[in-house]
Amino acid sequence: MTKDNKTFYITTPIYYPSGKLTIGNSYTTIAADTLARYKRNEGYDVFFLTGTDEHGLKIEQKAEAKNMEPQEYVDMMAADIKKLWKTLEISNDKFIRTTDDYHVKAVQKIVEKLIAQGDIYLGEYTGWYSVDDEEYFTESQLAEVFRDKDGNVTGGKAPSGHEVTLVKEPSYFFKMSKYADRLLKYYEDNPTFIEPEIRKNEMINNFIKPGLEDLAVSRTSFKWGVPIPSDPKHVVYVWVDALLNYITALGYMSDDDSLFKKFWPANVQFVGKEIVRFHTIYWPIILMALGIDLPKQVFGHGWLLMKDGKMSKSKGNVVYPEMLVNRYGLDSLRYYLMRAMPFGNDGVFTPEDYIDKINYDLANDLGNLLNRTISMINKYDDGKIISVADMTDLDKDLEQSYADTLTDYRDHMDKFEFPEALASVWAFISRANKYIDETKPWILAKDDSKKAELQSVLGHLAESLRLIALLISPVMTQSPIKIFAQLGLDYDNDKSLEFGDTVVGKTVTSDPEPIFPRLDAKEEVEYIKGKMAEEQAKNGSGKLSKSAQAKAKAQKQEEDEYPKEISFDDFAKVKMVVTEILDVKRAANADKLLQFTLDDGTGVDRQILSSMYEFYPNFKELIGKKVVACINLKPRKIRGEWSNGMLLSTEMGDDVKLVIVDNSHKNGAILG
Numbered sequence: 001m002t003k004d005n006k007t008f009y010i011t012t013p014i015y016y017p018s019g020k021l022t023i024g025n026s027y028t029t030i031a032a033d034t035l036a037r038y039k040r041n042e043g044y045d046v047f048f049l050t051g052t053d054e055h056g057l058k059i060e061q062k063a064e065a066k067n068m069e070p071q072e073y074v075d076m077m078a079a080d081i082k083k084l085w086k087t088l089e090i091s092n093d094k095f096i097r098t099t100d101d102y103h104v105k106a107v108q109k110i111v112e113k114l115i116a117q118g119d120i121y122l123g124e125y126t127g128w129y130s131v132d133d134e135e136y137f138t139e140s141q142l143a144e145v146f147r148d149k150d151g152n153v154t155g156g157k158a159p160s161g162h163e164v165t166l167v168k169e170p171s172y173f174f175k176m177s178k179y180a181d182r183l184l185k186y187y188e189d190n191p192t193f194i195e196p197e198i199r200k201n202e203m204i205n206n207f208i209k210p211g212l213e214d215l216a217v218s219r220t221s222f223k224w225g226v227p228i229p230s231d232p233k234h235v236v237y238v239w240v241d242a243l244l245n246y247i248t249a250l251g252y253m254s255d256d257d258s259l260f261k262k263f264w265p266a267n268v269q270f271v272g273k274e275i276v277r278f279h280t281i282y283w284p285i286i287l288m289a290l291g292i293d294l295p296k297q298v299f300g301h302g303w304l305l306m307k308d309g310k311m312s313k314s315k316g317n318v319v320y321p322e323m324l325v326n327r328y329g330l331d332s333l334r335y336y337l338m339r340a341m342p343f344g345n346d347g348v349f350t351p352e353d354y355i356d357k358i359n360y361d362l363a364n365d366l367g368n369l370l371n372r373t374i375s376m377i378n379k380y381d382d383g384k385i386i387s388v389a390d391m392t393d394l395d396k397d398l399e400q401s402y403a404d405t406l407t408d409y410r411d412h413m414d415k416f417e418f419p420e421a422l423a424s425v426w427a428f429i430s431r432a433n434k435y436i437d438e439t440k441p442w443i444l445a446k447d448d449s450k451k452a453e454l455q456s457v458l459g460h461l462a463e464s465l466r467l468i469a470l471l472i473s474p475v476m477t478q479s480p481i482k483i484f485a486q487l488g489l490d491y492d493n494d495k496s497l498e499f500g501d502t503v504v505g506k507t508v509t510s511d512p513e514p515i516f517p518r519l520d521a522k523e524e525v526e527y528i529k530g531k532m533a534e535e536q537a538k539n540g541s542g543k544l545s546k547s548a549q550a551k552a553k554a555q556k557q558e559e560d561e562y563p564k565e566i567s568f569d570d571f572a573k574v575k576m577v578v579t580e581i582l583d584v585k586r587a588a589n590a591d592k593l594l595q596f597t598l599d600d601g602t603g604v605d606r607q608i609l610s611s612m613y614e615f616y617p618n619f620k621e622l623i624g625k626k627v628v629a630c631i632n633l634k635p636r637k638i639r640g641e642w643s644n645g646m647l648l649s650t651e652m653g654d655d656v657k658l659v660i661v662d663n664s665h666k667n668g669a670i671l672g
Contacts, residue, residue: 006044007045007046007047007263008036008039008047008267009046009047009049009250009263009264009265009266009267010032010036010039010046010047010049010266010268010269010270011049011050011246011266011268012029012032012049012270012271013028013053013270013271013275013279014050014051014096014098014242014245015050015052015053015081016052016053016056016134017052017059017073017074017077017078017080017081018059018062018077020080020320021084021320022319022320023319023321023324023333023349024303024304026084026088026321027301027304027337027341028271028272029088029090030088030090030333030337030338031270031301031337031338031418032048032050032270033048033091033092033474034338034418034474034475035268035413035416035474036474037477038413038474041470041473041495047093047094047250047263048091048092048094049093049094049245049246049249050085050092050096051094051095051096051098052074052077052078052081052095052096053098053238053241053245054074054077054097054098054099055235055236055238056134056224056225056238057219057221057224058131058132058134059073059074059224060222060223060224061131063224074097074099078097082095084321084322087321088325088334089330089477094249096245096248096249098226098242098245102248103244103245103248103249104226105254106247106254107226107236107240107241107244107248108226108228108229109253110244110253110290111172111217111228111236111240112229112230113290114174114286114290115172115230117289119289120172120173120174120175120217121173121175122171122172123171123172124169124170124171125168125169125170125171125216126167126168127166127216128142128156128164128165128166129164129165130158130160130162130164131162132160132162133158133160133162134238134239135239136167136215136216137158139156141158141159142156142158142159142164143156143157143158143159143161143601143668144156159601159603160274160603169220169221170220170234171216171217171218171220171234172216172217172228173214173215174215174217174240174286174289176213176214176215176282177211177214179285179289180208180212182288183281183288184204184208186284186294187203187204190294192297193280193294193295193296193297193298194276194280194298194300195297195298195299195300196299196345198582198583198597198623199273199276199280199300201583201623201624202276202599203277203280205624205663207281208281212281215282216237217236217240218234218235218236219235219237220233220234220235222235225237225241226241239278239282240282240286243278243282243286246266246269246283247260247264247292250262250263250264264292264293265294265295265296267297268297268299269295269297269298269299270299271299271300272300273300273301273302273605274303274603275300276298279298279300280300283295299416301341302341302342302345302346302347302605303346303347304341304346304347304348305346305347305348305349305604306319306348306349317532317535318532318535319532321333323528324528327524327527328358328524329478329516331475331476331478331479332358332362334476334477335357335361335422335472335475335476336353336354336357336358338418338419338422338475339419339422339423340353340354340357340419341418342419345597346604346605351525351528351529351532352521354528355519355521355525355528359518359519359521361426362515362516363516363519364518365426365430365433366426366429366468366479366515366516367514367515367516367518368433369429369433369436369461369464369468370465370483370486370512370515371512371514372433372436373458373461373465374486374487374508374509374512375512376441376442376458376461377458377508378508378510378512379445380441380454381454381455381458383509383510384505384506384507385458385459385487385488385503385506385507385508386455386458386459387452387456387459387501387504388456388459388460388462388463388500388501388503388504389452389459390456391452391456391457392439392453392456394439395456395457395460398432398435398460398464399460399499401428401431402464402467402499405424405427405428405471406471406497408421409471412424413474418475422472422475425472428464428468432461432465435460435461435464436461439453439457441457441458444457459501459504462508463499463500463501463502463503465487466483466484466494466502466503467499468483469483469484469491471497479515479516483515485509486509486512487503487506487508487509488506488507488508488509489502489503489506573632574630575630575631575670576628576629576630576670576671577601577629577631577669577670577671578601578626578627578628578661578665578666578668578671579599579600579601579626579628579631579668580598580599580624580626580627581597581598581622581623581624581625581627582597582598582623584596584619584620584623585619586613586619587609587639588639588641592611592612592613592614593610593611593638594609594610594619595609595641596608596609596610598627598629600631600667600668601666601667601668601669602668606629606631606644606645607643607644608643608644608646608647609639609641609643610643610646610647610649612649612656612658615656615657616658625658626660626661626662626667627647627648627659627660628647628661628671629646629647630645630646631645632645647659
């Protein structure tokens with residue numbers, strides 16, 4: 001085997017310990033863990049890294065608010081995150097903290113090297129800084145700008161909605177512009193470096209093409225960070241400090257860099273879409289300056305949203321993983337996040353969907369198959385698995401169905417398409433349940449001449465369950481062990497993914513228990529909603545303001561007719577904004593519909609379906625264009641997909657054109 005197919009290095013972002021982690025935070029780590037477990041099953045030597053990003057002004061302020069020293073505060077928070085990962089059975093090989101001594105020393109060596117070779121220079125920074133985001137912004141990058149009566153800028157809000165303050169201090173700068181052309185060339189030569197593709201388009205159009213500015217990489221206004229040895233009043237910008245963890249964890253710039261030599265470059269780095277810029281612009285440029293290979297891929301996944309938008313404590317719409325695990329078990333959470341979330345795009349959590357996934361997918365489909373199989377083996381063969389012989393065409397068809405499933409499953413898992421991989425397994429589960437109805441074991445049991453055929457049917461079902469357990473094991477860590485135990489199998493020493501006869505001669509449990517008891521849907525939905533309401537109350541977010549109540553009421557009212565003339569007040573209700581087309585594709589089961597993914601400036605991708613295919617048959621050319629959308633229309637479902645708004649177009653006879661504006665307009669700019 002070559003090095004490339006022998007080792008596999010995967011990383012999560014390291015988490016900022018400024019508060020308790022939600023299921024949204026847990027999603028990335030469970031996804032990375034799923035991939036790590038799958039690669040181990042496939043025979044790879046895997047190194048899986050996660051950790052905490054512990055420096056910066058925000059941490060200093062959080063600690064001060066709790067009357068704690070920063071180190072004491074991050075020690076407490078890191079312990080909580082490690083405890084959570086243990087609860088979620090995350091199989092990381094290392095947990096790095098940016099306060100670890102070896103990391104601090106390596107960061108200092110790296111920064112001094114970059115200063116010595118002229119990539120970092122001393123200057124003065126003047127600009128806007130968001131403490132909550134630990135990020136610098138130019139005035140043009142702000143989502144909202146505050147001015148005094150004379151028109152002077154006094155502040156503003158970052159795209160995240162957090163307020164910024166003016167920072168003016170000496171700073172070291174990294175010469176980003178020096179590497180811009182080389183970075184673009186790397187994008188061209190390595191088309192899968194940034195996935196999904198819409199993230200790459202964002203980086204090129206929004207940051208690189210307008211011109212990369214040199215990046216301020218140090219601060220002097222606070223102390224909680226890594227000091228630069230040659231100029232210790234400066235601490236390294238928290239993002240530079242954080243990004244370097246991916247190589248310092250492997251021993252880069254240490255006395256033992258054997259792990260670095262073995263595993264770098266990373267095969268894939270999973271990050272949330274809000275930090276793709278740091279990982280696909282700043283990070284590769286730093287590596288280029290150091291003369292180090294770039295990671296093979298950075299995958300920027302979407303957000304786990306609630307019905308009212310992104311999960312956040314300020315909104316009070318958070319769901320914590322511990323609550324779901326304590327109530328419903330770990331595997332239901334891991335399954336839900338990997339099945340319900342389209343990995344490259346945003347997904348929406350609802351209590352109803354969560355309970356439905358448990359009742360239908362886990363209890364009905366998988367649980368029922370296991371229970372029926374164990375019960376029939378006990379009833380018809382005294383608990384013994386006798387045979388997996390190919391007695392009929394139905395037996396052969398089941399085996400072929402599994403072979404097709406395994407091929408499909410591996411293809412999806414290798415592309416990080418976890419929902420599709422699980423869907424292929426569940427299709428096989430359905431096939432196995434259908435196989436029971438087709439073979440009718442209860443009829444075969446009445447005919448002694450069919451005894452061998454019956455035993456083969458039961459053996460095929462047991463073997464199918466063994467294989468299903470192995471296929472779901474990267475996602476669900478406990479259920480496969482329970483399935484093996486009920487089948488009388490040894491989970492630790494039976495990992496073959498080939499359809500075979502290792503189940504023959506085993507004795508199933510005489511007392512099977514449902515691995516996923518069916519839930520009272522109404523009761524459990526109310527339970528989850530109640531827990532969410534408790535969090536809202538804790539955060540003071542449970543009550544809408546009068547203006548918000550009025551707005552909600554107005555949105556529920558529907559016009560009975562569309563009048564020929566409207567008042568200015570009616571027109572003012574329509575919210576039209578500039579949006580950027582991040583991606584566009586043909587909508588499923590609809591000849592004329594195009595499915596647009598749009599950036600409307602909120603940070604949450606917006607999906608709109610529009611009957612534009614006949615006017616834009618080369619629709620991929622629209623990617624990167626800025627169009628106008630009405631965004632406060634009531635969402636509607638079209639051919640199974642939600643459309644959240646309407647794209648504006650012009651019509652003159654048969655000539656239909658989208659309203660396209662030039663790229664100088666900011667995403668989210670309101671038409672008025």
